[in-house]
Amino acid sequence: MGCKIPNIKCSISDPLPVLHKYYQSGDLIIAGILSQIYILSKPITFSKLPSNELFEDMIHFSPSWTYRASLELFSTKGRFVPNYKCDIQSNPVAVIGGHNSEVCLHMATILCIYKIPQLLYGSTPEINNKNQAVFNHQMLPNVDIQNYGILQLLLHFGWTWIGIMTMSNDNGERFVHNMVPMFSQRGICLDFIEKFPVVTFSSDITDMVTEGIETQNVVLRSTANVVLVNGEIEIIIGLRMFPAFSQYDDIRMKKVWVLTFQIDFTSLPFQRSWDIEFLHGALSFTIHSKEVLGFKKFLQMRNPTLEKEDGFIRVFWEEAFECSFPNSIIGQEVETICTGEEKLETLPTSVFEMSLTGHSYSIYNAVYAVAHALHAMHSYKSKHRAIADERRLKLLHEEPWKLNQFIRSNTFNNSAGEQVSFNQNGELEVGLDVINWLVFPNQSFLRAKVGRIEATASQGSMFTIGEEAIMWSSRFNQTLPLSLCNAHCQSGYTRTKEEGKPFCCYDCLPCPLGKISNQTDMDDCFLCPRDHYPNTEQDSCIPKVIIFLSFEEPLGITLASSALCFDFITALVLGIFMKHKDTAIVKANNRNLTLILLISLLLSFISALLFIGRPETMTCLLRQTAFAIIFSVAVSCVLAKTIIVVLAFMATKPGSRMRKWIGKRLASSIILSCFLVQVTICTVWLTTSPPFPDLDMHSMPEVIVLECNEGSTIMFYGVLGFMGFLAVVSFTVAFLARKLPDSFNEAKFITFSMLVFCSVWFTFVPAYLSTKGKYMVAVEIFSIIASGAGLLACVFFPKCYIIIMRPQLNNKDQLRRRND
Known part of the structure; x- marks a missing residue:
């Protein structure tokens, strides 16, 4: 199909290709659609025919790639025939998708037509279509659990003056809509609500940087020492831009960053040497994970020269070890040649982590959830009719939607010894860990677990945290950071509202004569019991002495x-x-x-x-x-x-x-x-x-x-x-x-x-x-x-x-x- 524009020839018969694919044959296929590579390109001006020259200057995400990747799952291997299921044998029984909400949303548009089970991780959109929702299984807990944990964390440390940074999308709007009223009810108010710049195909790099600097200035000028960051995995890329482009001294970056579980550490290649010290002392929520036996050994055995069909690992290897494979740079001289024998454990954790992150653990559980569901489905059919394995597999490919009920209703223990199950809304019934980020001079970091949110516990005991185990930023000298609109009103004083300022900003006035306040930030002073009187500081009551005119005085x-x-x-x-x-x-x-x-x-x-x-x-x-x-x-x-x-x-x-x-x-x-x-x-x-x-x-x-x-x-x-x-x-x-x-x-x-x-x-x-x-x-x-x-x-x-x-x-x- 073609189109004509005056003086311009164009064609959409050949959509942009998916850059990297990996396929391994088998009786049953579990597919993954993952956004793992950031492409730099110039903005589209519609002055010439789109081509591979797009891949040059700017970060962006294109929904068309997700649509194409979703359609390719149903095409014959090596061919792209949209809207046809040409090869039943290679069609997937389930698809794991992530890490951001756009990937999940766009793949659902295609996959729900074919009723394919989708296991989503990282960040998921709100799907209002009930027909689509039944095919979505979230490897994440209900966001209300995280919202409750955030509130309890702020209240626990007495942080009542905070800022919020969020994505410029529906998930960001929903987060603000849910959290702001909850904060207001519990005495927490906001100094600012800022959004990360929108990155699209049509974005101009100059405008995006300007918008980002304006956002950065608002955040770093703020008197709030705590900033709640809600977003997706690439948010870390934006945060790492702050020190690089900041006009303020480093001390302004040393805030307490509170990150939601949708965020994980990632970076662009040119950010490799950038300082990440600003993350030291940050707190983040992450999906509860447990170390899987054999995972580190599996990583140590990776060798891109032996896995030539996996295009992902070769690109990663070159970026991680700053080398190149000889056949990937024809006609160019290379200082460092990749041998494939490089060791992943030698890389700083800012480049590669040898332990399972919350997102990785979600993918791991997603694979096992599909496997156990297939086993349950196989056992169920075997009980009701005896048919050949070939017929059973063919029936599964023809009716993949039947697998959804087995995924959602299945409960199993993974190889790490933890129970995995979904609730009636297709959300994983799992708690969250509270992580303290510890950053070291060599650009490595450690995620230390300091707290937990139990999904199944009563509300009063859901949130626990070990305050003594937390390492704070050097700015706070290892003391609990304060994040208040103004200093605490000490005992003996009462708070009074400041006109024109948020409700948690106030003046401190001495208690009236005869009254006391024995706690910080009291809204009103009170009288002592009748047999007591206020001390000079008006912060406690002293028992009155009984007197009378005696013969001894x-x-x-x-x-x-x-x-x-x-x-x-x-x-x-x-x-x-x-x-x-x-x-x-x-x-x-x-x-x-x-x-x-x-x-x-x-x-x-x-x-x-x-x-x-x-x-x-x-x-x-x-x-x-x-x-x-x-x-x-x-x-x-x-x-x-x-x-x-x-x-x-x-x-x-x-x-x-x-x-x-x-x-x-x-x-x-x-x-x-x-x-x-x-x-x-x-x-x-x-x-x-x-x-x-x-x-x-x-x-x-x-x-x-x-x-x-x-x-x-x-x-x-x-x-x-x-x-x-x-x-x-x-x-x-x-x-x-x-x-x-x-x-x-x-x-x-x-x-x-x-x-x-x-x-x-x-x-x-x-x-x-x-x-x-x-x-x-x-x-x-x-x-x-x-x-x-x-x-x-x-x-x-x-x-x-x-x-x-x-x-x-x-x-x-x-x-x-x-x-x-």
Whole structure:
């Protein structure tokens, strides 16, 4: 068939030939369509007829070669007759295909027409056609297993800031579509998603290199130390370009490369001497493999001079050992001649690996899967009908599709001792190994197994890794690399979102006062338990110490000593007054009131001691009530004294009726009524909401205050209010009577005492409310002592001075003379 284009002659009757083929005859043929050689060519400009000149300058892949290779499987050996099965004897029973998804996809287009079983390895496309899918058997696990493993790997090492590089094809789009939502849900975000340049027949080498450099710049400028690379085997070729064309220093290349199982090491001949140190410390997923007995010996026996029909090995041998066979370079001088005796084990692993890779192990299992399926099919037919071997083989070639069910349903142990089986979707039920790449100066490398993903284990135990066995890049000084958008927020800080940046980028703010964070990267700080408080760094809680105003501490000792001291002075004054009870100054202004007042002051100083020491139920009940009742009696005595002074002056006027009010009954009535009112208030308080021992955990951040809870705050201030009322009345009456003629001017002294008393207790309220813990108790004790001391000093010290120092003034004549 021909075509005409103006001024150009063209023909498609002779498609591009398959460059290398290998055929070995046998009763049953297993074919392989593998893309093992990269062709360099110039881009097609449609300015001249395609020819072998295409094979010159550029890397590319042509689907037509896969189509032709697939069609040739059904043609007579050495001939190409499309769409005809000319030689049943040489037709394959199954085809192994790979290593990239394009080879698998294009071969399926042809082979599925003939219902040939296809065992795919390396990388497989998503086949939406159910009729085609039944003929595809993947020598790979379900990709969901790898996706789960990738997620667990990143979470295990805390890598939340990563980049993704992927292929510019459907598989790459599918990978991004599946992984990005999964990452987002688990707190992993992306700095970039870059695609490798597309390599096609029509690509321009300059454009491709420019695009590749732009991609490289994005990757190497990134602050992400971890780059997830998804693609196919040739991706390594692209990665090896990075150091060669990079404008950055080598340190930028030393990232943690995480490679998917579809990727394997390969390179172009001109990359042989290129440094691969950037791969040191990389982690990759690979199909679980096990060393096969005899494999290394098989490799050591390879000799291209003895395998002349195998064109692949001769091309490889020349490239690997940098030599040429004499008959392959006619007319050219060669420095090094290939002898065929060269040893593969002398090659660096960057050129050839002597151990089975994951892809090689998949091919190995594919061959055995077909063999065991054929055996199962043979056994099945033998049971149902006895026919000759020749008829059986002919039937197999005529009905190859029947082999598919035996491949998918068959389970066997390979020669390495591992079980091989497929699931209902035609995927190999096998786990993945996690590999750590160790690169050596001689361009060799070692794949060290450091982890495993078990396909059949429960999700919680699927992923295991030996972190201590991993060798990291020299950039990280053999410490676990960090890959974060920003540094961890340490304990004592909380994360806050940065506007306009991915969700895993954040600022670190100190915890608010009273809260802590005890882990890194916490989204919120939290309160300590009630009996703990935050330390200075706000990263842990410290148990609070229980405190109360005790007799052992300096403040307690000072207050107790003061109370006892004034109590002793009061007792001394009481003794003086008792000793001189018959003197004029003691009898003046009601001797009984004076004695009751001194006894009240004596008891009030003692009541202050109830506020010191560990609060108990009884002391809590007695503290406020005893103090309130005693002080009410003391103030009522002062009030009675003041009223008697006023009444005594009024009674001296002619015709006054006040004389009948002056006497003991009036004083007793005043004291008794005040006493009863305060007792009533205290009784109601104790019966309704009495004080009780309590722990105050909130007033002071670092301690727990053991205190007496007043029960009813209203009743507490009611008791103080009544006492204050008495004090104000006493002060008012005494102030009005301060200039009245009186023995030793007692009204003036009472005015001073009430002024001191009121000043102390009016100051007490704000001071009490502004202090916390045991200092509230100290304020009240101080107020009790200060007000009692004020009364003692203002009322009794002038009289004591006269009694002791000026006894000559202590007689009736002096009293009358002073009054006159």
